[in-house]
Amino acid sequence: MSVFEEIRQRLDIVEVLSEYLHLKRVGNSYSTNCPFHPDDTPSFYVSPSRQIWKCFGCGKGGDVIKFVSEYEGISYLEAAKLLAQRYNLDVDFGDEEKGERFHSALGKIAFFYGEELKNSSIAKEFLLKVRKLPAEVVQDFNLGYAGDGFKSVEFARREGIFDELLELKHFFLTPYGRYRDFFHQRITIPVRNILSKIVGFGGRSLSEEQKPKYKNSLSSEIFQKDKTLFGIERAKNYLRDRGFLIIVEGFFDVIRLHSVGLGNSVAPLGTALTRHHARVISKLTSKVVLLFDGDTAGRRAVLNASKELLKFPVEVWVALLPSGQDPDSFVLQNGIKALRNLLSSAKPLKNLLIESVKRASPDRREAYLRLFKEIVSEISDPISRELWIKEFRDQTGLNPFGKTKTVAVRKIEPPPELSKWEVDFLLGLLYLSPDLNLEEFKLSSKARELAEKILKGENKDRLPPWLFQIDTLGLEKRFSLAVEMLSVEKPLLEETFKKLFHLEKKIKEGKASSEEFNRFRKLLSALEEGEKRLYKWYKEKVQTL
Ligand SMILES: [Zn+2]
Structure with missing residues (x-):
């Protein structure tokens, strides 16, 4: 049980909220004027049975901790701590607090790197001139420069975040007995989790001599390279409109794509795409486009990434760049329009593989056939696997799979208007x-x-x-x-319905004041479509009683 669950269980929402508000009992719930919006009719409800609150005027709602956080203007964690202290709850914030301390230390050092960047002409030149990034993009992504790697250690000591950063292996001890920044003399790229909290950094070297060209924070309690996708905290907001996720290979590809309006892109951190990545991706979208280099290594990367992705219900599409190019260099050279064209010519992996078998010379055909079988064997969804095999048979006239059951060969999607x-x-x-x-x-x-x-x-x-x-x-x-x-919050809604019904009756009888008429209209328009239907049903029920 999380510390938050424990607090929710041990406190009574009515008791806690009564410290803040004058709650009045109405039926099974309590109500009052909402403290979060100008409210002349009580539209704020508290349900003791569900231990939640909800305002039907402004739409806010949540649990007891959320209320305190909203009311006091503090974070959820701070509100939880406040409640634990106020009600003498002996709960352990250990993990949550430690995580927060780490994130905040990384946030502070990222700020320091941002300031260092302003003072370093080589670093600025690299980002603005060599990588040709607009200044606002550099700022938007919080890019920075770690400098000589000693000043940041001093900064951390001054800010009281040295121990945290040391525990995250962000500093190391030099043979001369001084601590130094792991990213010294590198451009720093903050890496965030899906909740936008900084969990680590990517570091890009500024000179050929400094190897490797890229490195990432070392593994820690809050950072695992093979589970992290760069750009995920932004991409998740774009997926609702775009409906597909672009996977690229590097930090600067994501940054470039984002800067030209393709925010629905992510990259693994210099590793191949792992099963963890694929699982995370499958929870966000059902379609990905792999936008990789068209050279041999890039094609191999496409196949390896696909093997992981196809284990989940994800459709894989592929767009290959001209050999030797990455999305960043491609956009710089050819412009965003060319990239959009390339993306719209992306093809399903299935079609590409079938094509390659069809076009192969007789002596190469066996190899492509084997590849197709290998990929098909990775597909976890039986319907989709059948679909691949059927299409392969129809298009090539070959049947490398022997007899298969012909169940559900047509994949049917639910109508798009259903959520x-x-x-x-x-x-x-x-x-x-x-x-x-x-x-x-x-x-x-x-x-x-x-x-x-x-x-x-x-x-x-x-x-x-x-x-x-x-x-x-x-x-x-x-x-x-x-x-x-x-499910509709019925016990809470019922009170609103009673009020609506009462007002409606008065209006029909011609006894309502203009103020009551307005109140009725406001209450009614605050209901969602489903809630309105429920109100109709409620009226019928009341009238037949
Ligand atoms: Zn409200």
Whole structure:
């Protein structure tokens, strides 16, 4: 159990919030005017049974720690500590605190590097002239310069972060008995985790003599090279619009792509793509484009990365650069338009491999065939594997796989208007036959229509075929998550509904003041679509009582 869970369990939300607000009991919950927005009607609700709060005016909500953090204007961790102290809870913040201390020490040293960069003409020249990066991009990525590697140690001592950085192996002891910065005389590139916290650095040498050209922070409690993707904290925000992730090979490729508007790109830290990377990626997107050098090494990297990615439900596309180029140099030489063209000509890995077998000379064909089989054997999803094999057979007339079952050869996608949660919810209704009331869920009209059909026990041929062909691996877990994501905060809503109903009645009877009329409109417009439908259902229920 995390320290936060422990605090949530040991405190009562009503008791804690009563220290801040004048809570009034209404039915099963409590309500008051919201402290976070100008609120003349009590739209702030607290549910003792679920130990959460929610404001239906401004939309804020969360657990007891979140409330204190919002109210006091402090971080979640600080709020948790404040509560532990105030209520004499003997809980251990050890891990969380240590992690925070590390992140903050790295943040401070990154700031120092930024200042050093301003004072170093070689470092500035390298970034602005040699790498041709715009100054605002240098700043945006917090690029810096570690200088001689002694001043940063002094800085760390002054700032009281020396011990943390030493523990992170950020400093080392020279044979002369002095501590020195691991990144001395290097350009520093902060590497962040998905939550945007700095976990380590990449360092680029400034001269040919300084080897290796790139190095990364050494492994520590908060940094593992083979689990970290550079740029992930930015890319995750772009994936919603773009729908695919670009994987490149280096720090400066990510920085360049980001600077020209392709923020949906990440790079491993000078290693091959690992299974850890692939798992992280598969949680963020279902389609990746590998944008690699078109030389032999680049092609090999494409195959190795694909073997890891195909173990997860991820579609792999490939765009190869002219031999000897990386995305950074390509954009500098040919411009962003050329890169966009290259990206839009990306092809699915499957098609590329089939093409290579078709085009191979008879003596090379066997080798390409073997490669195709090798890649196919890495695909974890049986439907997608069948699809690869079928397409291969159709296009080449060859059948290196012998007889295979011909189940589900057509991969069927759920309709795009359904969210991932809705898809899992519908699958759960179909396969797990749970006992639940649809009115308690926020569903789009399409999802709702299907859900009703499923619950009515509609015949299989009257339901869309994708429901029966989609992957149901781990459905129990997916379903329970979907239920949580889609469920309406009913006990809290009921109070709003009562108020709405009361006002609506008054309005219909012509007894409402203009102020009440406005309040009604405001309350109603604050409801989400699903909540509005629920209100309709609530009215019907009340009227038939
Ligand atoms: Zn509010």
